[in-house]
Amino acid sequence: MYILKNALKNITRNKGRNILLGIIMTAILSCVAISVIINTTSSQIIQSYKDKFGSEVYIQTDMKKLKEAMQSGKFDLNKGTGITNDLIRNLGKSEYLKETKITCKYYGVNDKLKALDQDEDNSQMGRVIVAGGDSGQELDSPNLFVIGNNKIENLEDFFKGYRKIVDGKMYSKKEEAIVSDEFAKLNNLKVGDIIEVKNTDKSKKYDPLKLKISGIYQDLATDKQDQQGFMPKMAINNKSNEILTSFDTLDSYNKKVKKDKDLFAIEARYFLKDPDLLSKFDKEAHEKGLSDMANVSTDKGNYDSIVKPVEGLQKISNVFMTLVLVFGGSVLILISILGIRERKYEIGVLRAMGMKKEQIVLGIIFETLFIIVVSLVGGLSIGSFSAQPISNILMKNQLKVQSEAMSDGFAVNMVSIGSNIKDATNATLTNLNVSLTGSAILAITAIALLLGVVSIGIGAIYIMRYEPMKILSERN
Structure with missing residues (x-):
């Protein structure tokens, strides 16, 4: 109990350093919260659409191969592409x-x-x-x-x-x-x-x-x-x-x-049953009579138009979070080192009075945890309010980039049998509705604790390495 009370007193004794540390951690956790919230939501959407477009497949005629076959005279009008009612019925019985x-x-x-x-x-x-x-x-x-x-x-x-x-x-x-x-x-x-x-x-x-x-x-x-x-x-x-x-x-x-x-x-x-079964199902279709000028594939065009912008947004959020953690972590380490150096005399006195190394480290842990809790609450609040507008801005830019890419590379090589274009158009994402979920809170909390471990670790290493007399002599 004494260690806990002393840790709380130390928070107020070193106001300047702790406030600066709290501001930096709040800023880091706010940026991390925004990135994690966007990343968590986009991951769920990507997985959802992967399951939908990855598992739903169509029999498609490859117009490029069909054109080549007709030009070379190898196309058999009687056999066509092999897409018959009997084939469609038989494929419906596939184990895949x-x-x-x-x-x-x-x-x-x-x-x-x-x-x-x-x-x-x-x-x-x-x-x-x-x-x-x-x-x-x-x-x-x-x-x-x-x-x-x-x-x-x-x-x-x-x-x-x-x-x-x-x-x-x-x-x-x-x-x-x-x-x-x-x-x-x-x-x-x-x-x-x-x-x-x-x-x-x-x-x-x-x-x-x-x-x-x-x-x-x-x-x-x-x-x-x-x-x-x-x-x-x-x-x-x-x-x-x-x-x-x-x-x-x-x-x-x-x-x-x-x-x-x-x-x-x-x-x-x-x-x-599983998107990974596509190649096996395609092989089965050809074994049952489907021509080489046709294949079984997913609706890649609609998948790209919906998922690619979200994947781009996810990559941006991941890069942003990595940069924030690297830069913010470096600043945090620097401040922790300076803070421990300022408290060398205090640590030396406590050790000379008979306080064990483990007890001093425990006191630093309590101090750091208190700062982390305050910073975490602030970071989650700022992140939850800021994530949606930032997501809208980034998503708008990603949709623009994807639209330009599709316009530049537009080509029709496939004719899809049964593809529902209207449904795919209606499913196109125009914005990402992000929210703070339980998994996002756990991820942000884990990152906050990781930052705390870094900060505590620096102090613990210093305390464990030096004896009280050496610390006091260096102070003198």
């Missing part, structure tokens, strides 16, 4: 996958039903003659658009609140489907009615796809133009015309009625 999201679209026709905005496109909604062989192939322009998903979770508009079921229920069985309230009202449809979707190819007699309406959904998006985007006002571009059903329904119908080719193409998004 955690999840597979499959979507397909079937465009059909029914003379008794009318699509929204169908009148806006009378010139194109009529019949089309396609040249083929000795006779033309007569096609009807579609007015029914059936979308199949292998999981209800794929219907993101429902989970985001853009759509909701207002009558009946979501489809749960084969040959069940849901339609929009606008489409149902236009065609006097209700829950329980059967919709027949005929193939647009009039030359081939396919049995129609029959779907039972299990529910009616409502589009809650107020801005229809935003939903449609920049596409012209046509039936095919109106989302309220979408008839939603399960992938099994469309896949079973396709296998049942198809003759020489599939009625629709399948799109898939694959999610690996």
Whole structure:
């Protein structure tokens, strides 16, 4: 207890030196706090997006290789790039996958039903003659658009609140489907009615796809133009015309009625169990028939646009923290040496009175810990308030640099099957919301204690090396 009381008295006895030491440690810890807060938050974001973009992969056509093959005459039109519905289905069963999201679209026709905005496109909604062989192939322009998903979770508009079921229920069985309230009202449809979707190819007699309406959904998006985007006002571009059903329904119908080719193409998004399995999954895809002109890869462009600025910000914060620790630590060592030299006589007297070396060191430890606690509180407070504005400034600069880099090196070498550009654009980071987390506090506290160890270590070395008589004789 005496040692603790004496240490507290020493804090007030050496006001000038301790205040200077406290200011320097507060400044160091403030800078460290800002760096650690930014670094911790950016690390979490980088890991999150690495998991997202690193585990989500697409089958992509390498346009460069495709062009070279076509120019050299090695491209086989019959085989193509090997991206077939069968391959996409088979890859979905891979042991390397955690999840597979499959979507397909079937465009059909029914003379008794009318699509929204169908009148806006009378010139194109009529019949089309396609040249083929000795006779033309007569096609009807579609007015029914059936979308199949292998999981209800794929219907993101429902989970985001853009759509909701207002009558009946979501489809749960084969040959069940849901339609929009606008489409149902236009065609006097209700829950329980059967919709027949005929193939647009009039030359081939396919049995129609029959779907039972299990529910009616409502589009809650107020801005229809935003939903449609920049596409012209046509039936095919109106989302309220979408008839939603399960992938099994469309896949079973396709296998049942198809003759020489599939009625629709399948799109898939694959999610690996671990991003490191990408090369193995790519190898498996080629073994199952994928051409060398196509490969399986991550969406690197979107990954770079989101993660690269954050990685740049993290590097800046790490460099800044290193410089602060090196420079600040050097100043702290210098002040500690000068402080111990000033207290040589005091230490010599205490040793001559019989106080053990360990007790004197313990007193210095108490003094240093008190200064560290005060400096740590001040540093955390300043750091937590300053981290966000500093992060915004640095992030803005990193986004500008990344944007310029992407503009200078812009090139399109890949065509992605199933890549969701809109989602990636919406996910682009414009600012970093930093906050003081528990892990950040622990890291800053550890650095503060490290600085304390450096300061205490200098005093301890001096005290342990010299005997009291030598200290007093040097003083004289």
